[in-house]
Amino acid sequence: MTMKTIEVRVERTIPAPPDEVFDAWLDPKTPGTPWNMGDKTLLNPHVDGLFYLKGTRIAHYGRFTEMEKPARMEHTWVSPNTMGEESLVRITFRKQGEDTVMTLVHTGIPDTEAGRGHDKGWKHFLDIFPEHFVTGLGK
Amino acid sequence: MFAVDQLSAALTAISHPTRRAIIGQLANGPARFLDVAKPHDIALNAVTKHLRMLERAGLIERKKQGREVMISLRAEPLRQVAGWLHEYERFWRERLDEFEQHFRRKKKQRMRKKEK
Numbered sequence: 001m002t003m004k005t006i007e008v009r010v011e012r013t014i015p016a017p018p019d020e021v022f023d024a025w026l027d028p029k030t031p032g033t034p035w036n037m038g039d040k041t042l043l044n045p046h047v048d049g050l051f052y053l054k055g056t057r058i059a060h061y062g063r064f065t066e067m068e069k070p071a072r073m074e075h076t077w078v079s080p081n082t083m084g085e086e087s088l089v090r091i092t093f094r095k096q097g098e099d100t101v102m103t104l105v106h107t108g109i110p111d112t113e114a115g116r117g118h119d120k121g122w123k124h125f126l127d128i129f130p131e132h133f134v135t136g137l138g139k
Numbered sequence: 140m141f142a143v144d145q146l147s148a149a150l151t152a153i154s155h156p157t158r159r160a161i162i163g164q165l166a167n168g169p170a171r172f173l174d175v176a177k178p179h180d181i182a183l184n185a186v187t188k189h190l191r192m193l194e195r196a197g198l199i200e201r202k203k204q205g206r207e208v209m210i211s212l213r214a215e216p217l218r219q220v221a222g223w224l225h226e227y228e229r230f231w232r233e234r235l236d237e238f239e240q241h242f243r244r245k246k247k248q249r250m251r252k253k254e255k
Binding site: 006008010012013014015016021024025030031032033034037081102104106109 | 225226227228231232234235236237238239240241242243245246
């Protein structure tokens with residue numbers, strides 16, 4: 001059975017050259033990287049190298065499938081949110097003047113209700129809302 | 140087609156901190172124009188512009204009550220936004236925001252050192 005999947009795309013302009021941004025993204029000490037959030041992190045950033053991240057609740061696994069410094073990298077991403085399926089994260093780094101345009105595309109994410117995380121999405125998005133209003137919306 | 144356009148309009152509408160603040164205010168209940176404008180340190184016609192964008196996105200409506208016009212929140216478009224925003228969209232946005240901030244801080248520190 002083929003599952004319906006979705007794609008997430010996020011782009012940011014980082015004020016540093018691509019090779020610096022590329023290296024920083026693979027350094028677990030850099031804030032904002034996926035490897036910087038877990039209580040337990042294993043990371044082997046080479047083609048066919050594996051990673052493992054364990055936060056407070058869930059674990060993420062993956063395998064690097066492409067590593068082309070400083071232009072792009074690609075790895076699989078498996079977690080309970082992907083229903084155990086291998087999704088794919090591809091990050092490209094493009095020089096723009098003194099900056100780097102970093103594009104992250106996450107494909108093959110199973111489109112499930114859990115993934116859409118209605119409840120959490122609400123809370124996050126509407127944190128400016130008084131609690132009673134958010135609950136009132138659910139009616 | 141209409142639904143997508145409304146979603147885009149809602150996303151644009153909530154992409155500005157002042158408009159999010161206005162939404163937060165109106166979440167407490169309908170308010171008059173001057174009450175909406177009061178907490179913001181901007182010109183009244185700027186507030187009008189923000190309100191117009193919110194109205195276009197279907198996020199607010201104006202109703203005449205006697206001599207006053209009351210502005211109230213319509214939350215349905217926000218529900219669409221929340222439903223559309225996938226968990227991973229949120230996850231990667233937060234990660235990359237933090238990553239970008241890290242570099243912006245580093246750049247600032249470098250500039251400050253240069254100035255000294």
